[in-house]
Amino acid sequence: MSTSTPPVIVLGGGIAGLLAAHELGRNGVAAEVYEAGPRIAGMAASHTDADGFSYDVGAHFVTNRFMAALGMRANCRVLPRYGEVVHLSAKKHPxxxxxxxxxxxxxxxxxxxxxxxxxxDLSVAADRFRHDYGRKLADEVALPLxxxxxxxxxxxxxxxxxxxxPTGLAQTIWLRMAQRMTKRAVMxxxxxxxxxxxxxFHVYPDGGIAAICQHVAxxxxxxxxxxQPAEKIYTDGERVVGVRIAGRDIETNTVISTLPINRLTQLIxxxxxxxxxxxxQFRGLVLVNLKLTGRELLPDVIVWTPHGFPYFRVTEAPMAMPWIAPVDKTMILCEFGAQPGDEVWAMTDEEAVERCVSTxxxxxxxxxxxxxGASVLRQPLGYPxxxxxxxxxxxxxxxxxxxIAGLHSVGRNGEFDHILMEDTFWRLRRRIPAIARDHHRCSVVASSIEGVHNEHSTA
Ligand SMILES: Cc1cc2nc3c(=O)[nH]c(=O)nc-3n(C[C@H](O)[C@H](O)[C@H](O)COP(=O)(O)OP(=O)(O)OC[C@H]3O[C@@H](n4cnc5c(N)ncnc54)[C@H](O)[C@@H]3O)c2cc1C
Incomplete structure (x- = not known):
């Protein structure tokens, strides 16, 4: 054991890992972040293509509150609108x-x-949906989605x-009125x-969603x-004692992992x-982005498609973020539920585009x-x-x-929860002070034990 306080080791350079390191820093604790891939951001990656279309991994929405908490509010544009409808028939989009x-x-x-x-007993999703919303709405809309x-x-x-x-009916009506009055995409x-x-309300950072990760980093x-991939997490007596990263052992009593929880288990x-x-299990997604001429082609920014389409959601993000596509052009994102190895996952890009265009x-x-034109992305970690x-x-x-003491699994895939980036942020803000205190306490105990050990060996 060394006498200096070992750093907290953070696994993964996506938004959760970066936010964890950021919050540790606010609590006076040094952190080292290790990312397996060649770049940061993970599922919060963005890129702009040669034709001037900007993409995130799927359509990503964040709020002014989240951006302000990270000191990024000034680098964001306000979304003028946001809305979701359900496709019930060609003319009916409630x-x-x-x-x-x-x-x-x-x-x-x-x-x-x-x-x-x-x-x-309402512990099964099908029963609970039918009970809460009625059989028709459950069977026609909620359950297929x-x-x-x-x-x-x-x-x-x-x-x-x-x-x-989390939002009740009366509040939803009130917030929709606020959207209309303020001409802002109130969350x-x-x-x-x-x-x-x-x-x-919803805002969008200059440079895309990945700019959030870069700012935090x-x-x-x-x-x-x-x-620098994490390969092992060493434990002793159900407490973390170290990690192996890219072939190198590092001593630590605290690891914050953002790996998918079913992957983390393999490292222990x-x-x-x-x-x-x-x-x-995670459900994968095949995300097909169609680049089209025109704008405002959908009835609203997001159209849920519970029936009659091979994908469950269609999004026209430029309706909410006009600047992510060139003038008079737009992008339509079709999201297919899929699993690595299944028929949808195995479609070629051309087949995936054709399946969208033909439906x-x-x-x-x-x-x-x-x-x-089009771009196709396969994301194996769509939903827990x-x-x-x-x-x-x-x-x-x-x-x-x-x-396991000292091992914290955080973020959407680490917690295995349907959460968004802002949820991860607030959860970390609440959890990190206790993690920092535990890390400090263990480090002090470890150095006092070593002090005693050194006294004995020199005596
Ligand atoms: C289609 C879609 C739409 C979404 N829309 C929104 C939205 O509108 N708003 C919103 O807030 N959120 C949205 N989300 C959720 C958001 O993308 C995620 O919550 C967030 O990006 C997850 O970040 P993370 O850091 O937890 O995981 P990841 O981004 O997966 O980061 C984990 C990192 O760990 C790295 N890693 C893996 N194995 C190792 C290893 N052995 N050692 C070291 N590093 C490793 C990976 O390379 C990766 O970079 C959406 C997600 C999807 C799929």
Whole structure:
């Protein structure tokens, strides 16, 4: 053991790892960030192509509150609009979620469910959705979307996936009015960790979402070390004692990992506490970005497509962020639920584009003649799958963490939770002071033990 305080080791240079190091710095603790890949940002990467279209990994939205907390508010533009609708038919696109209350069959079925159905166990997603929203709305809209994200039937999914809609109906109506009055994309329920309010709205950083990661990385005391994969995490007596990074052993009593939890388990030496998380599954996404002539081609920024389309969501981000595509051009993002190895994942890029173009007709009738080009991205970590099968273990991870002292699994994939970047930020802001105190306490104990050991060996 060395007498100086060892650094906290942060695994992963995506937004969660960078924010963890940032928060440790605010709490006076040195951190070293190791990223396996050649660059930072992970799922928060952005790039601009030769034709002047800018992309993030999927469409990414952040708020002025999050950006202000990072000191980036001045480098952001305000989104003039944001809206989500559900495609029920070629002419019917009710606003999500309040417009669905205007569909008589949904209302009748929801009332029937409340009045006539006996109370029953609601731990399964399918039962809970039908109970909360009525059978029609659940079966026609909510469950097909949930199944597309998850790749499992809704009767094999836990109802805890649903406890995620933080904004009530009355507040949603109020916030939508605020959107209209202020002509700003007031946030409605995007972040779970902090409340919605009329003063919290969507913004977009200059340089794209990746600029957030770069800004945080630039403020760190030590540069992120890229091309440095974590290979092992050593434990002793259910406490972290070190890590192996790119063939080099480093002593530490605190590791913050942002790796997918089912990947983290494979790195642990000396404990089987994390073995139960090995079977957790992520649902992948195939993201097809079509570059088209024209603008405002969709009924709103996001169109949910529960039926009749091979993808579950279509997004026209330039409606909300006009500057990410050249004038009079736009991008339409089609998101397919997929799994590495399945038929959707295995489509060639050309096949994926053709599948979009040949099915988008009900939303954009002349889509083929507008097509300028496309880009296709395969993201294996789209959504954590809340399978009933391992629900007790998922709940235990959420409540108790890894169970190994000094090992903290954070971020969307590390916590195995449907959270966004701002949620990760607020969670870290709350958790890091205790992690910093524990790290300090363990380091002091370790150096006093070493002091005693040195006295004995010199005596
Ligand atoms: C389609 C889509 C749309 C989204 N939209 C939004 C949105 O609108 N707003 C929002 O806030 N969020 C959004 N999100 C979520 C957001 O992208 C994620 O929450 C966030 O980017 C995850 O960051 P992370 O650091 O937790 O993970 P990652 O970005 O995956 O970072 C983990 C890093 O760890 C590295 N790594 C892996 N293995 C090792 C190893 N052995 N050693 C060292 N490093 C390793 C990886 O290379 C990676 O860089 C969206 C996500 C998706 C998929």
């Amino acid at each position: 606003v999500y979620p309040i417009g669905l209350l205007g569909v008589p069959r949904f209302v009748r079925s929801a009332v029937w469910e409340k009045v006539r159905r006996p109370k029953r 949930l199944e597309a994200w998850s790749g499992l039937p809704a009767d094999q999914l836990s109802a805890s996936v649903i406890d995620k809609i 409605i329920g995007y972040c779970k960790e902090e409340p919605s309010a009329t003063g919290v 630039d403020g760190l005391a030590q540069p992120v070390q890229v091309g 030496e000396g404990s089987d506490r994390l073995d139960r998380f090995r079977r957790f 988008l007709d009900p939303l954009i009738p002349d889509v083929r003649s507008r097509l300028l 799958v809340f399978a009933l099968d391992y629900e007790p273990d998922r709940a235990a991870l959420a409540a108790e963490g890894t169970g």
